Amino acid sequence: MSPRITRKRSRTKEDDNDQPPAKREPELDSPQSGVGAGATSTSGSTSGGSAHPHAEQQTGQGQASDRDDEFWFEDGTVILVAWNIEFRFYKGLLASVSPVFKQLFADCRAVRTVRMDQDQTFSCPVVHVPDSPEDLRYLLRTCSSKRPGRLYDEREPSYQEISAAIRLGRKYQIAELYSQSVEFLQSYFPNIFLEQRQTAALLPPGWKELDAIGVVNLARLTGELSLLPSALVTCICAKSTGPNGIVHGNTQADGSEEHLSPNDLAICFNGKTSLRTATAAAAFRIFKPIDSRVCKRPAACNTAIREVLRSLEDNLGLLLDGDPFPSLRSLCGPRGSIAVCPDCMDMLQERSLREWSGVWDRLPELLGIHVPGWGAPPPPQAEVGAT
Numbered sequence: 590m591s592p593r594i595t596r597k598r599s600r601t602k603e604d605d606n607d608q609p610p611a612k613r614e615p616e617l618d619s620p621q622s623g624v625g626a627g628a629t630s631t632s633g634s635t636s637g638g639s640a641h642p643h644a645e646q647q648t649g650q651g652q653a654s655d656r657d658d659e660f661w662f663e664d665g666t667v668i669l670v671a672w673n674i675e676f677r678f679y680k681g682l683l684a685s686v687s688p689v690f691k692q693l694f695a696d697c698r699a700v701r702t703v704r705m706d707q708d709q710t711f712s713c714p715v716v717h718v719p720d721s722p723e724d725l726r727y728l729l730r731t732c733s734s735k736r737p738g739r740l741y742d743e744r745e746p747s748y749q750e751i752s753a754a755i756r757l758g759r760k761y762q763i764a765e766l767y768s769q770s771v772e773f774l775q776s777y778f779p780n781i782f783l784e785q786r787q788t789a790a791l792l793p794p795g796w797k798e799l800d801a802i803g804v805v806n807l808a809r810l811t812g813e814l815s816l817l818p819s820a821l822v823t824c825i826c827a828k829s830t831g832p833n834g835i836v837h838g839n840t841q842a843d844g845s846e847e848h849l850s851p852n853d854l855a856i857c858f859n860g861k862t863s864l865r866t867a868t869a870a871a872a873f874r875i876f877k878p879i880d881s882r883v884c885k886r887p888a889a890c891n892t893a894i895r896e897v898l899r900s901l902e903d904n905l906g907l908l909l910d911g912d913p914f915p916s917l918r919s920l921c922g923p924r925g926s927i928a929v930c931p932d933c934m935d936m937l938q939e940r941s942l943r944e945w946s947g948v949w950d951r952l953p954e955l956l957g958i959h960v961p962g963w964g965a966p967p968p969p970q971a972e973v974g975a976t
């Protein structure tokens with residue numbers, strides 16, 4: 590069922606000799622300014638969203654369009670026009686996964702006569718979409734995948750791919766694409782504290798810290814608010830472009846830019862103070878003196894604990910600028926160890942887990958945001974699949 594993908598040379602209409610003059614109906618064949626539910630415009634906005642340097646090119650009319658290098662199938666049954674790039678793809682395939690595309694095709698009155706083979710021509714519908722060519726290309730790759738089912742089990746998608754999949758999956762109501770892409774984000778930006786996790790978010794391979802700006806915007810766009818706390822904390826702690834990196838936004842390889850909204854920038858600035866205060870307070874509580882009910886040689890162990898506290902005083906940067914959920918080992922100075930008895934070590938490990946779990950549970954409060962169900966345990970397994 591899936592079409593075979595072939596790469597073809599990009600050609601402009603001017604050098605297209607297998608195609609008669611376009612029978613466009615200009616009054617009908619116009620860009621659709623808002624397709625389906627949740628349509629978003631890619632033009633203009635540079636605040637709390639994305640903008641592309643070529644956004645002004647999305648007129649679609651009165652200028653030559655290029656065929657896409659990757660998606661121009663000679664037996665394709667619909668032409669999609671994204672800005673100045675044309676994609677010839679399979680109408681039935683898109684309609685089968687997207688009720689929005691299905692309706693767009695049903696409503697489309699603009700056609701162009703194209704060749705199907707040596708002898709036959711075909712009145713091919715021409716549908717303009719307001720999406721960027723890059724986004725549409727990601728979408729068509731997914732739709733033409735030979736392996737439906739789990740999209741991300743065997744490979745790690747880039748940020749741009751996940752962003753396009755969630756925005757276009759939502760807009761064109763491609764349920765599986767949308768839900769699997771949100772699940773992928775949730776696995777890296779979780780809402781429950783994981784013991785082995787020492788940072789708010791473990792970035793997917795190849796992603797930059799500032800890609801978390803886009804994750805915040807996707808959470809706002811979709812209402813998937815459980816993504817917000819760890820994405821905001823990643824923004825707060827991002828160091829890759831200096832302390833003010835989040836102010837200047839994130840630029841992708843294709844030149845598109847993404848910025849936090851003023852409201853989310855304010856949340857980051859205010860939340861940073863609250864988060865760092867909570868981290869420092871938790872660290873000092875972990876190293877409270879231990880009493881003789883736990884330890885058989887409390888004097889020696891408490892001397893070692895005081896030594897760690899003293900080293901923390903000399904290294905406040907660790908608490909003010911480092912990981913907001915530092916491991917016990919990282920708090921114990923350059924050697925990464927503390928000379929206490931096994932019972933005291935168990936106690937410190939237990940305190941550490943309890944304190945960082947407590948900070949995690951308070952993240953929405955510390956950031957001043959509301960996240961329904963934050964930190965809630967998963968539903969009981971017994972109810973799953975009950976008949």
Ligand SMILES: [Zn+2]
Nearest residue numbers: 884890930933
């Ligand atoms: Zn001890």
